[in-house]
Amino acid sequence: xxxxxxxxxLAEFFRQLGEVAFLSSKxxxxxxxxxxxxxxxxxQLEEIGVRxxxxxxxxAAFGGLVFxxxxxxxxxxxIGPGSEAYGGPIISLGLTKELIPILVGLxxxxxxxxxxxxxxxxMKITEQVDALFTLGADPNRYLVVPRTVAxxxxxxxxxxxxxxxxxxxxxIYNVVIMGVNGTVYLRNTLLYLELWDVLTGxxxxxxxxxxxxxxGCWQGLKAEGGAEGVGRATTRTVVIASISILIxxxxxxxxxxxxxxx
Amino acid sequence: xxxxxxVRKSFGPKKVLxxxxxEIRTGETMVIIGQSGSGKSVLLKLLIGIMKPDRGExxxxxxxxxxxxxxxxxxxxxxxxxxxxxxALFDSMTVxxxxxxxxxxxxxxxxxxxxxxxxxxxxxxxxSGIEGLMPYELSGGMKKRVGLARAIAYRxxxxxxxxxxxxxDPIRADAINELIILLKKEMTVTSVVITHDMVSSYKVxxxxxxxxxxxxxxxxxPEAIKNSANAVVQQFIHGRAQGPITNW
Ligand SMILES: Nc1ncnc2c1ncn2[C@@H]1O[C@H](COP(=O)(O)OP(=O)(O)O)[C@@H](O)[C@H]1O
Ligand SMILES: [Mg+2]
Numbered sequence: 231x232x233x234x235x236x237x238x239x240l241a242e243f244f245r246q247l248g249e250v251a252f253l254s255s256k257x258x259x260x261x262x263x264x265x266x267x268x269x270x271x272x273x274q275l276e277e278i279g280v281r282x283x284x285x286x287x288x289x290a291a292f293g294g295l296v297f298x299x300x301x302x303x304x305x306x307x308x309i310g311p312g313s314e315a316y317g318g319p320i321i322s323l324g325l326t327k328e329l330i331p332i333l334v335g336l337x338x339x340x341x342x343x344x345x346x347x348x349x350x351x352x353m354k355i356t357e358q359v360d361a362l363f364t365l366g367a368d369p370n371r372y373l374v375v376p377r378t379v380a381x382x383x384x385x386x387x388x389x390x391x392x393x394x395x396x397x398x399x400x401x402i403y404n405v406v407i408m409g410v411n412g413t414v415y416l417r418n419t420l421l422y423l424e425l426w427d428v429l430t431g432x433x434x435x436x437x438x439x440x441x442x443x444x445x446g447c448w449q450g451l452k453a454e455g456g457a458e459g460v461g462r463a464t465t466r467t468v469v470i471a472s473i474s475i476l477i478x479x480x481x482x483x484x485x486x487x488x489x490x491x492x
Numbered sequence: 493x494x495x496x497x498x499v500r501k502s503f504g505p506k507k508v509l510x511x512x513x514x515e516i517r518t519g520e521t522m523v524i525i526g527q528s529g530s531g532k533s534v535l536l537k538l539l540i541g542i543m544k545p546d547r548g549e550x551x552x553x554x555x556x557x558x559x560x561x562x563x564x565x566x567x568x569x570x571x572x573x574x575x576x577x578x579x580a581l582f583d584s585m586t587v588x589x590x591x592x593x594x595x596x597x598x599x600x601x602x603x604x605x606x607x608x609x610x611x612x613x614x615x616x617x618x619x620s621g622i623e624g625l626m627p628y629e630l631s632g633g634m635k636k637r638v639g640l641a642r643a644i645a646y647r648x649x650x651x652x653x654x655x656x657x658x659x660x661d662p663i664r665a666d667a668i669n670e671l672i673i674l675l676k677k678e679m680t681v682t683s684v685v686i687t688h689d690m691v692s693s694y695k696v697x698x699x700x701x702x703x704x705x706x707x708x709x710x711x712x713x714p715e716a717i718k719n720s721a722n723a724v725v726q727q728f729i730h731g732r733a734q735g736p737i738t739n740w
Contacts, residue, residue, distance in 0.1 A: 265597075361582070
């Protein structure tokens with residue numbers, strides 16, 4: 231790659247980052263303006279929350295199972311038979327702080343972000359977005375704000391739900407399948423899992439929700455060139471949102487305090 | 493009075509409008525004709541503020557549309573109704589919800605008032621009783637007529653029609669012509685009509701303007717246009733394959 235090419239690639243990156251920043255700030259300002267699109271907001275709550283629940287249940291269940299499997303193995307091999315019951319807090323910590331929020335984020339990027347990009351992209355290329363404007367509805371307030379707020383609220387709910395399923399499945403694997411002492415396992419889990427651990431995961435999920443909605447809407451609103459353009463916007467949303475989630479997750483984990491009393 | 497003053501618009505390297513000047517009087521029906529791709533739809537979008545011109549000014553009764561931003565611009569669109577070339581119906585809503593959309597935002601009508609007005613407007617475009625249908629259940633021509641009902645529902649002062657008769661059978665198309673004339677008489681709306689159809693042009697127009705190579709090259713009453721000495725105009729209105737437009 232030549233030097234000029236690298237520079238133009240970098241320029242393009244910052245131009246797109248600027249677009250996202252502009253859309254985000256506009257959306258934020260519109261949060262406080264009337265009218266509030268209640269109907270769309272409720273629709274989106276249902277779309278993001280209720281319709282994503284089955285996928286989240288399944289991923290959280292198997293995430294919990296496989297995480298419990300490896301933790302069991304680790305304790306069994308390195309600390310010794312009988313110590314597996316101490317895996318409980320580790321499993322619940324890993325699930326609530328990292329695995330479940332990330333799984334929820336990635337699933338929602340695939341399921342929700344893509345459908346936002348496809349729906350808004352279709353509206354864009356068929357001039358429905360222009361029609362909104364001519365009929366007195368600001369496209370940002372009508373399309374972007376309700377989706378962003380709904381995603382910001384729903385991803386934490388999905389995460390709490392996923393946490394519960396994941397922890398239960400971890401317990402089932404250890405206690406029911408592997409025969410670990412249930413009383414010790416449960417007591418350790420309850421003793422060492424702090425509310426703050428759950429909250430960090432939930433907080434991160436809220437951030438992921440905003441990332442997914444803003445990127446999906448951004449890609450949808452700039453879609454052009456027919457069905458192919460909508461397809462491109464959809465794919466890009468999933469890729470960009472997933473990567474952004476993983477990157478921001480690292481920094482959030484790094485800079486959110488490890489526990490509240492610090 | 494709408495004043496379009498030296499308006500220019502390019503998309504990348506492609507110059508679409510290259511200094512358009514046009515005055516549309518209040519209560520007048522202005523028909524704009526021109527080849528496909530000559531920028532007629534772009535001109536309408538500039539008028540209502542969906543797009544901004546690169547240069548020039550669009551002035552509606554002393555209000556500079558080009559300078560408006562955000563909520564001011566959104567309020568100004570209240571005065572306009574627009575029929576999109578491909579109807580642009582909201583495909584997640586029923587016909588009734590589509591037609592009611594502007595009413596909910598632009599008027600104080602309650603649910604009953606809205607229902608009555610929606611039925612009225614659908615009757616005006618000859619589509620009574622289809623309130624509950626979804627856009628995908630409609631033919632192209634029906635979509636266009638629902639789009640028209642949606643555009644006129646809140647009684648705008650200025651109506652922009654982007655090819656109202658394209659894709660509609662000749663009898664329905666003439667009914668739309670009658671409707672354009674009726675709206676003008678009943679509610680003294682100012683109309684800007686884009687069309688390829690010379691028969692409807694002559695019927696509805698007070699004046700006709702020809703958009704060619706990014707400019708308005710001729711403007712006049714239907715009579716004046718018919719008798720124009722401009723060879724470009726003559727080729728266009730007679731739809732000849734041979735002439736100055738096609739002989740570079
Ligand atoms: N949003 C846009 N982006 C890029 N090019 C556009 C856009 N809108 C219109 N154009 C171009 O402008 C030209 C005029 O388009 P249009 O106004 O739709 O023509 P018509 O006179 O047939 O209505 C076309 O060449 C079209 O490709
Ligand atoms: Mg057009």
